Structure formats: C-alpha cells, structure tokens
Amino acid sequence: xxxxxxxxxxxxxxxxxxxxxxxxxxxxxxxxxxxxxxxxxxxxxxxxxxxxxxxxxxxxxxxxxxxxxxxxxxxxxxxxxxxxxxxxxxxxxxxxxxxxxxxxxxxxxxxxxxxxxxxxxxxxxxxxxxxxxxxxxxxxxxxxxxxxxxxxxxxxxxxxxxxxxxxxxxxxxxx
Numbered sequence: 001x002x003x004x005x006x007x008x009x010x011x012x013x014x015x016x017x018x019x020x021x022x023x024x025x026x027x028x029x030x031x032x033x034x035x036x037x038x039x040x041x042x043x044x045x046x047x048x049x050x051x052x053x054x055x056x057x058x059x060x061x062x063x064x065x066x067x068x069x070x071x072x073x074x075x076x077x078x079x080x081x082x083x084x085x086x087x088x089x090x091x092x093x094x095x096x097x098x099x100x101x102x103x104x105x106x107x108x109x110x111x112x113x114x115x116x117x118x119x120x121x122x123x124x125x126x127x128x129x130x131x132x133x134x135x136x137x138x139x140x141x142x143x144x145x146x147x148x149x150x151x152x153x154x155x156x157x158x159x160x161x162x163x164x165x166x167x168x169x170x171x172x173x174x175x
Contacts, residue, residue, distance in 0.1 A: 004020075006027075038134050038138060049082050079131060083127060124171055125167055125168070
C-alpha cells in the first residue's frame with residue numbers, strides 16, 4: 001500500500017478502508033509534526049495539534065479536492081490548528097532551525113547567539129510573514145507549493161516573503 005498515490009489512498013479511505021488513511025498518516029506525520037512544533041514551540045502540544053489535524057482531515061476528507069495535492073491540503077489544516085492553538089493560549093510563535101551544526105565551542109556560541117537574535121526578530125513578524133518564512137526557508141517548499149497550502153496567489157507568497165525579509169533585515173541591522 002506504500003506505493004499507492006495520495007489520491008488512491010484518499011479514494012480507498014472514502015470507500016471505507018481506514019488502513020489507507022493510516023498509510024497517509026505514516027507518510028506525513030513527521031513533516032506535519034515539525035510544522036506544528038515550529039509554530040507552537042512545545043513538543044507535547046505539537047503532538048496534540050498534529051493528532052487533532054489528522055483527525056480533522058479524516059473527518060473532512062470528503063471535502064478534499066483531488067485537483068490539489070493532498071499534502072498541501074493537510075499542511076493547511078495543520079497550520080490552522082497550530083495557529084488556532086496559539087490564538088487560544090496567547091503564545092508567541094517561534095521557528096526552529098534545522099541547520100544547527102556547530103563545529104567548535106566558539107562557533108557553537110556564535111551560532112546560538114545568532115539564532116537567538118534571528119528567532120527574536122522572526123517573532124516580531126506578522127503571523128502571515130512567519131508562516132511563509134517557515135515554509136520557504138525551513139521546509140524548503142516552492143512558491144507554488146506555499147501558494148497551494150495557504151490558498152493564496154503565488155504573487156502574494158512572493159510579496160509576503162519580500163516584506164518579511166525586508167522587515168527582518170531592518171530588525172537585524174537596526175535600521
């Protein structure tokens with residue numbers, strides 16, 4: 001079943017084969033968890049948000065439009081669940097970097113200080129800007145994939161990224 005496409009697994013699930021949905025969960029649970037974690041910044045909460053997102057996707061699977069990638073549709077659900085959690089708990093969002101490979105104690109300290117400054121700067125962005133920064137720079141998604149996930153035009157993605165980068169530059173350089 002692992003070699004079936006997402007659309008085939010969705011169709012099988014809609015026809016009553018719940019093991020097909022289990023395959024979708026296994027396929028995407030790590031990516032969805034990482035996304036939730038980057039937004040809610042707590043491992044246990046990220047697990048709950050991810051689980052709730054998968055439950056919601058299973059309940060709403062009949063609304064999935066096969067003209068879009070399942071991954072993008074699911075990603076949007078996880079992002080919404082994460083943001084809803086943060087709104088409910090009034091937590092600030094932070095992004096976690098997956099590029100932290102220090103070579104020496106000095107380099108490690110410099111990277112830690114740089115990361116802290118970057119994270120603090122990212123925290124000052126709007127939610128929309130944080131999300132596009134995360135999807136583009138931490139998840140390495142294309143503009144088209146981000147547009148599909150966020151259900152916005154590709155030009156809007158580029159505009160938000162540009163604005164976010166300019167704001168980060170302004171914050172980091174003190175201008």
